[in-house]
Amino acid sequence: MGLKIEQQQHQQTCVELSKIAISNTHGEDSPYFAGWKVYDENPYDEFTNPSGVIQMGLAENQVSFDLLEKYLEEHRETKGASGTSFKENALFQDYHGLKSFRSAMASFMGEIRGNRVKFDPDRIVLTAGATAANELLTFILANSGDALLVPTPYYPGFDRDLRWRTGVNIVPIHCDSSNNFQITEQALESAYKDAESMGYRVRGILITNPSNPLGITIQRSVLELLLDFVTKKNIHLVSDEIYSGSVFSSSEFVSVAEVLESRNYKNSAERVHIVYSLSKDLGLPGFRVGTIYSYNDKVVTTARRMSSFTLISSQTQNLLASMLSNKSFTKSYIKINRERLNKRYQMIIEGLKSAGIECLKGNAGLFCWMNLSPLLENKTSRESELELWNAILREVKLNISPGSSCHCLEPGWFRVCFANMSENTLKIALERIRKFMERIRSQQ
């Protein structure tokens, strides 16, 4: 058989892997993910492990699951459909996706924006989750070594999603509490200059609206500012709007699509791209449903071809198409979901307030942005923040996300998720925080 046994014995070094495999740009060594590991080892359970770690670092929406379940139960027949459609379904792997599903997504996205703007199903590219959508867009809009500007604080996953395989850099647009972390023209110009001085070519700006981790919507005036800036610099604008359906009051969200509409799509459209997903608003992260909506024809064509690496199962598309096109269901779902999230938000804000903790005034999302800087030994020290985070993780047994992992320049801010648990669990978490604060105060 020709096995070179002698060679084998001499061979000390194992076969090499790639630089990507060896690098740690996946970012999973950061505290954001480290906390999850601690949670995984000792997860809270109401009955079996009441002293376990409560997960408040995962932005998952479980408050409206019953609405989905009820719909799917009641519409079982359409879900099952005939054997023929399943038969065709099984084979269907066209990267255009099911027309009915694209139309459903376009309809749902419009519904979320109060039908103030319409979406064209032919501009929708389907991806297996927003994670893939953001990465895919980055591959299309920027070359390796280029840069995207991202306002801080931002979702820690971007470090991986936008940079790891793409080789693209993130240059932060620093925002701070002096104006509620809003993006300013000064910050934009400053970030652009930073990128240039590092030798990076800036290809675009990526914003999250509503913001993760801040939990607030971006104001129309800021969107206008951003559009003017990207037009001036001839770069792209990606608006990740995955929390658009999780705004507590429907009138407070302005999508970049609306601003484009009011400008009659003149001059700015081909540089604007929207990312959406069903993971947050619909609480279906397991389904892996994401979309890219682009006003740029070439981006749509290219993204479609690239989406071969991240297609949504045709079964899932079929399953959700009729549900998302059902206007009476989606209207009612969106409304109830907003109300429930608002209720949770109020609950956590009140709870934290009574424990003496202030939060940024939020109006959206599955989390709040909590200010613990008064507790820091050294208010300008990141290490101080991490010490506090560690104490909360190990002593209070709550996994929350430290602002530094979101690249926030001001230490002491933390993202706390409130929608991925029952109300009971949230009460218990708040109780633990209250006791912790009492301990701190009595020590001082």
Added chain:
Amino acid sequence: MTRTREPESKSKTSSPSSSSTGMKLIVPLQGVVQGRGGILLGSLIPCALFYFFQLYLKKRRRSNDKHPSSNPPSPSSSFPELPRTPSRSNLSSRGSLTGVRLSRLATTISDDDSAYYVGLNRASRDPYHKLTNPDGIIQLGLSDNTLSLDLIGDWMRKWGSGGDDGLSINGIATYQAFDGVDELKLALSDFMHQVMGGSVHFDTSNMVLTAGATPAIEILSFCLADHGNAFLVPTPYYPGFDRDVRWRPGVDLIPVHCRSADNFNLSMTALEQAYSQARKRGVKVRGILVSNPSNPVGNMLTQDMLYNLIDFAEDKNIHLIVDEVFAGSTYGSEKFVSIAEILESDSEYIDKRRIHIIYGLSKDLALAGFRVGVIYSFNKNVLATARKLCRFSSISAPTQRLVTSMLSDKKFIQDYFETNRNRMRQVHHEFVDALSKLGIKCAKSSGGMFCWADMSGLIKPYSEKGELELWEKFMSIAKINITPGSACHCIEPGWFRICFTTMSLEEIPLVIERIRRVVEVCKSSS
């Protein structure tokens, strides 16, 4: 390394080349000057102006401009933007001259006009339908298997939405493990055990599940090689590899040419030669990529050849990736041997950490739409990285549940395999027979969903150009989409991949009749 393709069909790229943009400036100037200076001055002066203009613009370019592609002009610029590089592809990335730019990769992708994709597009725009569009294009360029879809349909009707748990979304709505749920891994491990001949045990801890085999190949490429490195790949090969390995991972594919004289079987001499030539050119070869059963030829690697490949990989200290997506789609008398079988029986002397297997359900179970792929590796580091990377390509949770249920129905799987194998065998036999009556011989094959047909006698000239002209004839006269060998990087012109698993026995005469039209046209014009 790749042959440049120039399919006769209309390609999607329509952007002007740099020379024609330059002409837009020169011609009017020429007109102006021609009045007095004549043709010589009329062309000299604009050319000189053009030249000096280029120099001027070059000086204005920023010093930290690392990229060869041109800068976007600032809106305040009063000059029309002249291209700074002659690259056609850079220009086509801009819609208008002042449009916002896309990446180089985006341009490569949108310019991709290989016959494989062009054919698929044309066929999808005028698809054949027995009743509603009998003159439409018959799609024989996609290796899908509809022969036994009725069985899948029956199963779906009975179990797809029923049962007590049915398709309840309880427990599957939330984030699942990105590399696949345990139940599905178990079910797949069992299934692969059956498919690969019943002698191999697949360990679920060596599995990473992905949304189809396409991302599985891409993810492996990202793990095993750096941008600019290369894999050796026997030709002809599946056109999709060019996309999966080159596009985003940026890994090159170095062809190892196989010849009809060997029935397109791989020769170790050719492999050694390709490797050393690559080394001489300074290219770092990181692995070998093979498909077994082979796409597009349909032949299988013998046990000896598998051992040879393993030896080769050991000798050069590189990886070996075996794409076994057609393992269960065999119809010949040859027995399929998975590389996993060799590793299981001979594990003591082989470093398994360099061997990786790709699998999926798109071919063997006709579930292409569901997106179920597998990376099977013995390398803990590769698995760890792949697990992190598959978050970009995870299988939808309800589909994982549905497929687990289907795979666990052992009787159904058994029935499907037996029935499907028989049908494939029948159709293959009939079709190849009918083709040979037309004077078209096929390579010997025992697996896969296609025939590798020799049409070299019909092409004129005996070249890629002749082959593509024939391809166009098939598309426009016969209205059949088949895949030309050049799209598969075959070194011998005139070979075509024809998928036979989307025709029923009854449809064979219709397809043969259409092919006959082309054969006759070719014969009459020679």
